[in-house]
Amino acid sequence: MTKLVDIVLIGSGIISTSLAILINILEPNWIIHMYEKLPDIACESTNVWHNSGTGHAGYCELNYTPKLSNNEVNILNALKINKLFNTSIKFWSFLAKEKILDYNKVIYNIPHISFVVGDNNVNFLYKRFNKLIKYKPFNNMQYSSKFSKLNKWIPLIMDGRDKSQKVAATMIEHGTDINFSEITRQILTFLRKKNNFHLYLKHTVINIFNRNYYWDIYIKNNDFNYTYIVPTKYIFIGCGGATLLLLQKANIINKSDYAGFPISSQFLINKNNSIVKQHWAKVYGSVINNYIPISVPHMDARIINGKKFLLFGPFAILSTKFLKYGSYFDWFKSIKINNIKLILHAGINNIHLVKYLLHQSLMSKSSKINLLKYYYPKVNPDDWNLIKAGQRVQIIKNTVNSYNKLIFGNEIIHSSDYSLTAILGASPGASTSVSLALKLLKIMFKNNNYYQNNWKDKLKLILL
Numbered sequence: 476m477t478k479l480v481d482i483v484l485i486g487s488g489i490i491s492t493s494l495a496i497l498i499n500i501l502e503p504n505w506i507i508h509m510y511e512k513l514p515d516i517a518c519e520s521t522n523v524w525h526n527s528g529t530g531h532a533g534y535c536e537l538n539y540t541p542k543l544s545n546n547e548v549n550i551l552n553a554l555k556i557n558k559l560f561n562t563s564i565k566f567w568s569f570l571a572k573e574k575i576l577d578y579n580k581v582i583y584n585i586p587h588i589s590f591v592v593g594d595n596n597v598n599f600l601y602k603r604f605n606k607l608i609k610y611k612p613f614n615n616m617q618y619s620s621k622f623s624k625l626n627k628w629i630p631l632i633m634d635g636r637d638k639s640q641k642v643a644a645t646m647i648e649h650g651t652d653i654n655f656s657e658i659t660r661q662i663l664t665f666l667r668k669k670n671n672f673h674l675y676l677k678h679t680v681i682n683i684f685n686r687n688y689y690w691d692i693y694i695k696n697n698d699f700n701y702t703y704i705v706p707t708k709y710i711f712i713g714c715g716g717a718t719l720l721l722l723q724k725a726n727i728i729n730k731s732d733y734a735g736f737p738i739s740s741q742f743l744i745n746k747n748n749s750i751v752k753q754h755w756a757k758v759y760g761s762v763i764n765n766y767i768p769i770s771v772p773h774m775d776a777r778i779i780n781g782k783k784f785l786l787f788g789p790f791a792i793l794s795t796k797f798l799k800y801g802s803y804f805d806w807f808k809s810i811k812i813n814n815i816k817l818i819l820h821a822g823i824n825n826i827h828l829v830k831y832l833l834h835q836s837l838m839s840k841s842s843k844i845n846l847l848k849y850y851y852p853k854v855n856p857d858d859w860n861l862i863k864a865g866q867r868v869q870i871i872k873n874t875v876n877s878y879n880k881l882i883f884g885n886e887i888i889h890s891s892d893y894s895l896t897a898i899l900g901a902s903p904g905a906s907t908s909v910s911l912a913l914k915l916l917k918i919m920f921k922n923n924n925y926y927q928n929n930w931k932d933k934l935k936l937i938l939l
């Protein structure tokens with residue numbers, strides 16, 4: 476038999492990579508294999524052009540602070556995400572100290588702004604501000620409804636705006652723009668220098684079998700079109716949208732309990748440098764549709780490979796692919812006799828979401844520009860192009876309380892002995908990747924007390 480690998484990580488996105496570096500720090504002698512089906516690393520959601528690069532810290536995303544039926548604002552999710560994001564920042568700072576990460580080339584300081592229009596939205600934003608400002612990470616948040624002030628914060632958004640409009644914004648200066656694919660690349664560059672870390676590109680994991688005390692991974696070498704088997708003690712499935720397919724194939728989940736709902740996305744990108752120069756903030760607007768995080772449009776300044784860009788979106792598009800470079804048959808492959816009922820129930824019970832997605836999918840470029848006009852009144856359509864962004868697969872779960880719960884966050888799945896873990900769902904994955912990886916470690920190694928006995932104290936020092 477081939478030598479037993481300590482852990483196999485499937486996929487080379489930011490989640491698998493965070494797990495890989497943590498394991499290497501904690502157990503430097505363990506043999507780690509990472510298998511990636513594409514010719515390069517981090518080409519799916521983690522790719523810099525496929526996500527918005529927002530360091531989600533709860534500062535500007537209005538979908539994290541929903542309005543309750545009594546008109547109060549629930550800020551618990553914003554506080555939680557802030558804490559999770561802070562763990563990522565602490566870990567990335569540690570990697571920078573260890574010269575693994577060039578922090579200043581992957582994380583940029585940029586104001587995070589929430590901008591709203593209309594009486595109800597302004598009242599909501601003011602309530603949200605008054606609640607959040609009492610908490611330390613939000614102490615420096617500023618609020619204004621004055622045109623003169625907002626002109627300074629967001630000149631493009633205020634230029635040409637009707638002065639009779641009721642508008643307001645909050646601003647936190649220490650928000651971040653993050654190049655998640657560069658973080659992934661730098662960490663993997665470091666790991667690839669180690670003798671016991673092996674990254675295999677153009678290798679697709681096609682199946683997984685439980686052999687009681689270990690797992691057999693079936694891997695296809697895409698160049699030479701042959702399949703081989705690698706035995707391993709632990710596995711993490713970090714295949715982004717395609718995770719569901721592998722879990723179904725490997726019989727890890729009950730097929731009637733889960734189904735997937737793919738949504739792809741597009742951004743508008745500005746190609747006029749004189750306009751790009753005038754905007755330096757991530758500006759999140761009101762939630763258009765309470766159902767999905769991608770229904771919060773935002774106008775983002777970004778730094779990509781040292782150059783400034785301006786993007787607006789994302790726009791949701793109905794799709795049947797589970798990955799951007801996936802197959803149009805992905806969704807159909809995930810439909811089984813056991814989960815058809817689940818999908819139909821979810822569709823009927825979330826008809827607003829289906830309608831919203833259909834509407835977004837059918838929007839022409841000029842309708843998308845019209846939506847942008849709401850944020851940027853003087854928009855010149857000729858300055859903007861549409862680009863394709865990443866793919867998400869929302870998870871439909873059969874729960875005891877509700878037959879068809881749609882999950883917009885992520886859910887960790889594990890085998891009964893905890894030696895296999897996987898993540899279904901996405902948002903706000905990349906910003907909270909370190910906390911997610913830490914949680915995975917706790918779950919995976921629950922049975923042998925590695926975490927409690929050997930790693931806990933070491934991690935405390937790293938995450939000080």
Ligand SMILES: Cc1cc2nc3c(=O)[nH]c(=O)nc-3n(C[C@H](O)[C@H](O)[C@H](O)COP(=O)(O)OP(=O)(O)OC[C@H]3O[C@@H](n4cnc5c(N)ncnc54)[C@H](O)[C@@H]3O)c2cc1C
Pocket residue numbers: 485486487488489490491510511512513516517518519520521522525526527528529530531655678679680681713714715716717718721740789798864865866867901902903904905906907
């Ligand atoms: C439009 C959009 C905007 C977003 N904006 C933000 C944001 O602003 N901030 C934020 O924090 N997060 C954001 N996200 C979410 C974030 O991008 C993802 O949560 C994160 O990148 C997921 O990383 P991952 O490692 O799980 O998956 P991925 O990056 O998708 O990686 C999965 C990898 O697995 C590989 N793979 C799949 N199947 C196999 C197989 N069978 N064998 C081998 N390899 C396989 C794929 O090729 C891929 O490389 C956004 C996502 C989208 C789509």
